[in-house]
Amino acid sequence: MTLPLDEFDALPDGLAGVDPRSVRSVFPNSALIRLEGRRKAPLALSVLLHGNEPVGLSVLQRLQVWMKTHPLPRSLIVFVGNVHAAEAGVRKLPGRPDYNRIWKGGAEPEHDLAARVLAAFDAAAPFAHIDLHNNTGANPHYSCVHNDREDTRQLASFFSPLAMYTHNPPSMFSNSRADVIPAITAECGQAGEAAGEDAAFEAVMAALHLDHFRGAADRELTVYDVTGRIEVADDASLAFEHGVKADLELPAKLESWNFFDRPEGSTFARRLSGRQVLTVYDDARNDVTDRFFKVEGDRVILTRTATPAMLTVDEAAIRNDCLGYLMERRG
Ligand SMILES: [Zn+2]
Known part of the structure; x- marks a missing residue:
């Protein structure tokens, strides 16, 4: 054909x-x-x-x-x-x-x-x-x-x-x-x-x-390198408001972070069930979660300043593709 x-x-x-x-x-x-x-x-x-x-x-x-x-x-x-x-x-x-x-x-x-x-x-x-x-x-x-x-x-x-x-x-x-x-x-x-x-x-x-x-x-012109792809475990439950029971709580205004720097030490998400359901991968599919995040109590905290892109609150998009990307300024 x-x-x-x-x-x-x-x-x-x-x-x-x-x-x-x-x-x-x-x-x-x-x-x-x-x-x-x-x-x-x-x-x-x-x-x-x-x-x-x-x-x-x-x-x-x-x-x-x-x-x-x-x-x-x-x-x-x-x-x-x-x-x-x-x-x-x-x-x-x-x-x-x-x-x-x-x-x-x-x-x-x-x-x-x-x-x-x-x-x-x-x-x-x-x-x-x-x-x-x-x-x-x-x-x-x-x-x-x-x-x-x-x-x-x-x-x-x-x-x-x-x-x-x-x-x-x-x-x-x-x-x-x-x-x-x-x-x-x-x-x-x-x-x-x-x-x-x-x-x-x-x-x-x-x-x-x-x-x-x-x-x-x-x-x-500011050029960013994509340094991480954020994925959520397939079986993890998600919440976009406070007080809802779920594995992972994300802010309702998550998409407003796209292309704005998120500072080192800021809270990115909350692990309400204690499960590790958020994973960051590099281009070669290496798990680089520890490079970006640490956990304190139920808070998932950025360990370095990063600029998110394509973060989405669309659960179907998160399931089919990913939560979004983390970028850093290209030298
Ligand atoms: Zn297109």
Whole structure:
């Protein structure tokens, strides 16, 4: 089976009225869009790799409006990803690969689609790449970056003063591009938030108008290393309010800690049953809990200053994935 990849040389007329659920009325299949601008090396964008993350579609809609009154300063090449998942209102179709995990090869039809997209992107020799996403839980806007190059940092700074350095997983789109060109994933807050759409559109505008990367960011940028992934034991009961019986009590405002430093010595959680149900793993799946936490009475206390990210109070997300991550400033 070969997955179709449609090609467009303009943004389709009906684009203005669609949302992810109806996106197949204009993009019935995954699509490549090529738009010609004044500078030839295109800015590459990818949208809807995750079907329930509408920010990229919104950016294309805003671009279409803007282009009615402005010549495009730089060419664009856009990959419109998982339109079937978008139609179904889900991140990915059940039993099929995640479209942000298909960019390092594999045997599924989605890997073959990714290889064709990569070949088209390589042939277009893009100037830079921005992959547009929403995320779950309350987080500020932040980029994922994959190297320390000054051009990458400048691109990230167009979007947000916050960035997370990660190579995990290697099969994410921006990671697979980062050796070739400045490439970031822009995490634009929760689906439907206008502020995230504004930030995404502004970053795309800034990159479109940039003549060349100067080799130094003139905007603030703090880059964090992900040093721990916090997991909760499968059979542990959780409480997000005081006075409820559970193995682990976490604050109701947990998500407000994302990207704010939590100081050494501060309480992170309470172990109400005394069981050890909170474990921190590093990238290599080593248990590094002792590096971050100690227990005093029922309190789980940070032994070093750390910056959480992607902490969530969504119990399904905690069970299926993790409670969140701990980061430290990259030197
Ligand atoms: Zn996503």
